[in-house]
Amino acid sequence: MIELMEQELAPPPNPPLVSSDGMGWEKLQFYYYHQPASAIQEHVQTHYVICINLGNPVVVEKNIDGKQHILDELKGDMSIYPANTRQSFQWNKNAEFCQILLQPSVLFDALDEIFPTQNIEFHPDIKTKSDPIITHLGLSLKNAVETNGASSKLYADSIAHALAIHLATQYASGGNPLILDKTKKSGLSKLQLSRVLDYIHSYYCSDISLSELAKVAYLSPYHFSRLFKESTGLSPNQYLIEFRMKKAKQLLLEDKISIAEISQNVGFSNQSHLNYHFKKLYELSPKEFRAKK
Numbered sequence: 001m002i003e004l005m006e007q008e009l010a011p012p013p014n015p016p017l018v019s020s021d022g023m024g025w026e027k028l029q030f031y032y033y034h035q036p037a038s039a040i041q042e043h044v045q046t047h048y049v050i051c052i053n054l055g056n057p058v059v060v061e062k063n064i065d066g067k068q069h070i071l072d073e074l075k076g077d078m079s080i081y082p083a084n085t086r087q088s089f090q091w092n093k094n095a096e097f098c099q100i101l102l103q104p105s106v107l108f109d110a111l112d113e114i115f116p117t118q119n120i121e122f123h124p125d126i127k128t129k130s131d132p133i134i135t136h137l138g139l140s141l142k143n144a145v146e147t148n149g150a151s152s153k154l155y156a157d158s159i160a161h162a163l164a165i166h167l168a169t170q171y172a173s174g175g176n177p178l179i180l181d182k183t184k185k186s187g188l189s190k191l192q193l194s195r196v197l198d199y200i201h202s203y204y205c206s207d208i209s210l211s212e213l214a215k216v217a218y219l220s221p222y223h224f225s226r227l228f229k230e231s232t233g234l235s236p237n238q239y240l241i242e243f244r245m246k247k248a249k250q251l252l253l254e255d256k257i258s259i260a261e262i263s264q265n266v267g268f269s270n271q272s273h274l275n276y277h278f279k280k281l282y283e284l285s286p287k288e289f290r291a292k293k
């Protein structure tokens with residue numbers, strides 16, 4: 001079900017000159033482009049994307065989550081775009097650049113190691129900047145694709161880990177524009193909680209897993225479960241059951257639907273599970289509730 005929320009990264013108009021596709025890299029992907037003046041249509045990406053300008057200066061018009069920015073990007077400048085942000089781009093001349101697509105889980109594993117007690121949320125870093133370490137890692141990936149072929153998987157994993165550690169240590173402190181929330185506040189951020197609740201409310205009738213919900217919030221399952229309870233007062237499973245019970249109450253007011261059908265409609269495999277949770281929460285069985293309405 002989680003795939004229903006995701007869209008593929010929109011590629012530039014011309015195919016990459018160097019690509020890691022088909023090499024079995026799991027934690028990141030690499031693409032190197034030469035592109036004429038052109039545009040990338042609006043899309044929602046599923047990875048953290050680092051874009052590095054490797055050629056001449058170019059003016060780039062960016063639209064990130066509905067906000068427009070026009071920036072001069074020099075050779076060596078790079079920008080970082082978190083997953084799950086709407087974005088489109090347009091540039092005014094020939095451009096040479098590379099993209100590194102990093103799996104969110106790799107970055108959040110690094111953040112969990114470095115900031116185990118803090119809730120950190122990434123937002124788009126619109127301002128371009130030069131980062132020699134990231135540029136070096138990008139060129140190393142390009143070289144790995146061009147020279148090492150299928151034997152480069154372990155090397156790519158090592159680069160992914162180094163990149164995640166660098167992002168976590170250099171861009172997760174000191175009020176950097178990339179970070180919105182690095183605080184001692186408990187619970188999920190408003191954005192994270194909204195995404196998770198929207199997901200539960202859409203798929204409550206399905207067998208939702210903890211790892212699924214954690215992925216929506218871009219957190220590890222352990223940290224997600226703890227922060228969700230701090231935000232709502234309930235575990236993810238308790239929240240899901242109580243939401244199902246609210247839906248069951250609404251359906252019990254309709255005489256056309258049998259209790260067995262209601263059980264299926266709200267996500268229980270059999271009626272006895274509905275009876276158990278309903279009576280535990282409301283001190284009435286579904287049959288008794290319907291009789292008293």
